[in-house]
Amino acid sequence: NAGVTQTPKFRVLKTGQSMTLLCAQDMNHEYMYWYRQDPGMGLRLIHYSVGEGTTAKGEVPDGYNVSRLKKQNFLLGLESAAPSQTSVYFCASSRKSGTALYGYTFGSGTRLTVV
Amino acid sequence: SQQGEEDPQALSIQEGENATMNCSYKTSINNLQWYRQNSGRGLVHLILIRSNEREKHSGRLRVTLDTSKKSSSLLITASRAADTASYFCATDGNTDKLIFGTGTRLQVFP
Secondary structure (H helix, E strand, C coil): CCCEEEECCEEEECCCCCEEEEEEECCCCCEEEEEEEECCCEEEEEEEECCCCCCEECCCCCCEEEECCCCCEEEEEECCCCHHHCEEEEEEEECEECCEECCCEECCCEEEEEC | CCCEEEECCEEEEECCCCEEEEEEECCCCCEEEEEEECCCCCEEEEEEEECCCCEEEECCEEEEEECCCCEEEEEECCCCHHHCEEEEEEECCCCCCCEECCCEEEEEEC
C-alpha cells in the first residue's frame, strides 16, 4: 500500500551542484506531477506527464528537467542548483476518466536546501 | 499565477465550532477539489465536486460550488483539534493538471 514514494526526503546541495529527485507510484496512474511549495505561495506546478514518454511544462519550469521513461517513475532533475530552488518538492499522481481528472495522491515531499 | 485563492488566509476556532473556508477561481472547470496538509506532510485529497454539482457531503465535510460566481466553500462541522491543518482548493481549468490556491491555515483549539 505504498502509493507515491519520493526519494530522498532531505537534501542539502551547494550552489551549482546537480541532483535528481525520484518519484515512484504503484497505482498504475497515467498522470504524474512535480510541484514545489514555498511559504505563502501554495503549490506551483513545475512539470508534469500525461503518460510514459511524455512531459510538459508547468508554471515554473526554468532550471528543472524531467523524464518519464517508465510509467511508474517520474524524475525531476536540477542541473545547476541555485539558492532560489530551496523549497519542498512534492510529487503526485492521478488518473482521468473522460475529461474528469481524479484526485491526486501525493508523496511525502523532499525538503531541498541549496546553500 | 494561482488559479484558486482561499479566504481567509488563517482561521482560529474552538473545538466543536464550525469552520468555513472559501475559494475563488478564474476560469471554467470540470471539477474543483479540496486537500488537507498537516504540518510537514504531503497533501491529502478530501473531496471532489464536479462542475454540474452544487453541493457535496463527506462525513463532517460539506462543499458547495457556485460556477456562476466561480467560487466554492468548504465547511467542517464540529471541528476537532485533529482538524488543525492547511486546506487548499484546486481546480483543473479543463486541463490535465490541477492548479492550487495559497491555502487557509486552520487552528482548532481544544
